Structures are given as structure tokens and as C-alpha cells.
Amino acid sequence: MHLPRPSLKWILAVAMLAVAAPQMAQAEALLVVEADSGKVLQADNATMPWYPASLSKMMTAYVTLKAVKDGRVSLDTLLTVSPTAASQSPSKMGFRPGTQVTVDNALKMMLVKSANDMAVVLAEGIGGSIDGFAGIMNQTAQKLGMTQTSYVNPNGLPADGQITSARDMAILARAIIRDLPEYEYFVHIPSIRFGRRITQNFNKLIGRYPGADGFKTGFICASGYNLVASATRDGKRLIAVVLGASSGRMRAIRAAQLLDRGFANNGLAWLRPSLGTVDNLVPIDSTPPNLREEMCGPKHKRPASDEDAEDTIASAGSSSTNGDGGVSFFASGLQAAMPAKPADMLAQPAAASEPVVVYTGPTKTGAALIAAVEADTEKMQPVKRAKGKHSRVAGKKPDAADDAKADTKSASKSDSKSDSKPATAKPARHANAKPDAAAAKTAAADKPAAAKPAGKPAAAKPAAKPKTSADKPKTAADKPKAADKPKADAKPAG
DSSP: OOOOOOOHHHHHHHHHHHHHSOOOSSSOEEEEEETTTOBEEEEESTTSOBOOGGGHHHHHHHHHHHHHHTTSSOTTOEEEOOHHHHTOOSSSOOOOTTOEEEHHHHHHHHHHHOOHHHHHHHHHHHHSSHHHHHHHHHHHHHHHTOTTOBOSSSSOOSOTTOBBOHHHHHHHHHHHHHHOGGGGGGGGOOEEEETTEEEEOSOTTTTTSTTEEEEEEEEETTTEEEEEEEEEETTEEEEEEEEEESSHHHHHHHHHHHHHHHHHGGGGGGGSOOOOBGGGOOOOOSOOOOOHHHHHSTTOOOOSSSOOOGGGGTTHHHHHTTTTTHHHHHHHHHOTTOOOOHHHHHHSOOOOOOOEEEOSSSOOOHHHHHHHHHHHHHHHHHHHHSOGGGGGTTSOOOTTTTHHHHHHSOHHHHHHHHHHGGGGGHHHHHHHHSOSSTTHHHHHHHHHHHTSOTHHHHHHHHHHHHHSOSSHHHHTTTHHHHHHHHHHHHHHHO
16 A cells, blocks of 8 residues: 655654654753744743742842942942851852942852852842842842742842742843843853953853853752853844753753754744743742752762863763754754754853953052952962962952862861861960960060061070079969960961
């Protein structure tokens, strides 16, 4: 029996069903929409509640820039780092309390480096407090139609009630494009330079994927690796949302695949069943999936921030390039001039660009800006010269220095480091207790003399010995200990 050959339209329609079918080998939420119309091109778990992680900073930026646009603050407004801001977990700039930064610089540090301390600086500067600003974030979310979103803090660090969805993140990305076109450059800065340290944008599509022009990354153990990305080709802009990817590299590959598919299938809209607009996607009533065990269980060593340890996911490239099975094959067959495979493309260095300089203090230009950069560089110097275990000089957590190390260690470890510093003073205290007459003059000099560097009193001991009488050491025997205490305290303060 001879069966009729299927028509080309029939073959394409069947293939398109494969494209539209969810490809959910693991817990992920995927969404692609047209930026101007909000038309949904693909949606997999798009209304599943999810932990936003640092995608929360998109709303922090939106609220801040709306305040700038409305004239309530300016980009030059100076904000002060509070103890609360300074205490945030990495990734962060690490400025001391009392440091001042402009709204402009705080936004750049927050969006490129995903600095949690800068998010709090902006929140306290605009909303008066974290709680006050979270209230503004929630009001704004409701106004924009983000019905699945609630905020507790401005940076996305783990907190009960900090929830969103891929749908709501696409709505927010569209709002930034629509409402803040004059400030949109903040979401696609390739890199920033603070002092000598250059930080690349954690969104790996920037500078690698053709037409990439936004937005933001996010990661906490419970959410996995998240990314909102946008790209423009031939005048059409698409927004892709990936929630719950297995690594920073994989979230970028997923987003590139979604964007490729969206651009490739543009001319075949007649084959696809209409998915409506992003605002009309129906929310799923459930609790967010918790990926903590999968992301940060005993077998995984994860950074504490959006920064992704590339060596931990080296194998992702080979398995993920065609992670969508027939989908990638079909899409590549439709587009003759298809860009490089996402995994190959993302393995390339980002396109060369001049880092945007960020700095502390008021807005500066020309020679004043050069001087400010040099001053910030000097602040970083002691940390750069310090050796491994002594890099803790400070509970001062200087500037942007060595965040890669900070991200892989818990806050408690850095606390224990600074606590261990006084222990280096113990030998000095013990040594002072031995000599008989060593402190006769030190005791007479009282505490101001004791605050001098530890080396000087030590040098004075031999000279003091012959000059003291035999009975004086006994009457002042306990005073060397008291004199030594300021030395132990003075060392960590330096």
C-alpha cells in the first residue's frame, strides 16, 4: 500500500511541536517574550514560583532610577555605607561604614558586580531602611502586574517571602525598557574598574552573544543559577528568562538557546499555537522548588554569589550544547547564518571594551577623577600586599579586593580570621612579663607610651635594665602586663 508523502507544512508543524514541547530534564523555568509586545514565544514552568536571588536587584534599580527620573534624588546624590550595608554577605564591594558613594556608582557596582552592600546602600538612601524600601518594591511590583512577586530585601539574599516567577521577571524587564530608556545603559555595562580591580559583568552574554543588551544574574543555593537576558536583532528585541540552571555557564547557554530559537522562529509564527502575552500567563499556586541539595549539597562546592567557579562546570559545555535534543537541531536547520553554538561562543573572551570607572566619594571628572581612582587604589594596597592568612588585616574588608576568596568562604570564617589577630600579641605580652625591670619606665610613661608600636618598647628593655634598682622591678611587677594590653589592642586596629 502506497502512503501519500507528507506535505512540507505538515513536516514543519510536527517539528514545531517538538520545539514547543517543554524540555525539562531538571528543575528549570524558561521563558522567551517579545520586548515590545510582550508576546510569549516559549514558556516552560514560567509561572512556577521561584526564589529570585540577585534578580531582586532589577527591582532595586527600577525603584532607584524612577526616583531619579521623578527628581527625588539625582545620580550625583551621595549615600553613606551603614554598618548594616557593610555587614552584607558577598558578593560585595566591602567598603567600611561611613564610606560615601554616589547613586550612580552604587548602581553600577550593584548591577555589574552584584554587590549586596550597594543594594542596601541604595535601599536605605531611597527608602530610609531595608523594610521601608521593600515596601516600595512590593507596591511597584503590584503596580506593574507582578502578581507572583514579593520582596523582603533589596539584594535577594535568602529570606522567607522573597519570591518571584519567570513571568514576573519578564514583566519587570519590559518595564525597565519601556519606562527608563534613558537609564537602560546600567543593565548592560560590560565591566567596571575600582582602583586596579576590574570586574566583568556576571551576565556572560554581554560582549559574547550578538546583540546582547541586558539584564541581570542571580544565585542562591535554593534557586540555582538565574538569568534575565535580552538581545536585539534586525530591530526586534527579545527577553529570555532562565531560572534554576545548574551553573553560571549553563544559565548563559540556556538563555542563548532561547534567544536563538526566538529569533529563528520569528518567520514561522503561523505554525505555533498562540501563547498570548506574558501578562496573561496563568500563575501556578505552589511553593518554590528548593534546589539547595542539588546546588550546594556535600558533593558541590559553590561560590556564595553570582560568581561562578568555571572549573566546577567544565563538563557542562559538551553535554549542554544540544541539551534540548531535537530542538537545537531543528532550529539550526532553519537558519543558514546561525551564530556559533552557545557553548563555543561563551567559551570565547568577551569583546574588548573599556571598563567603566567607579569610585568612592562625590562625583568627579578630569584630574579629580584620576586622583580619586588613585586614592581608592591606595586603599586596596595593604590587602594586595598581605600574605594569605594575614589578608584579614582588618575586619576592614577593603573595597573590591579578592572577592573570589571572600565568595568561597563563609562570614564566620572571616570573623574567626580577624579574631585570631590578637593571638599574635600574646608572645609580646608573655615576653614583657619575664623581665624584672623592663617596665619601670614603661609604667611611668603610662598608657600613651604603651600605644606606640610594639617594636619600640622591646628595644627599650635592654637600656632600661641597668638603670633600675633591685626593688623597683618588684613593686612594678604587675604593671608591664597592663602596659602590654594596649599593644595587643593596637595591632588589629592598624
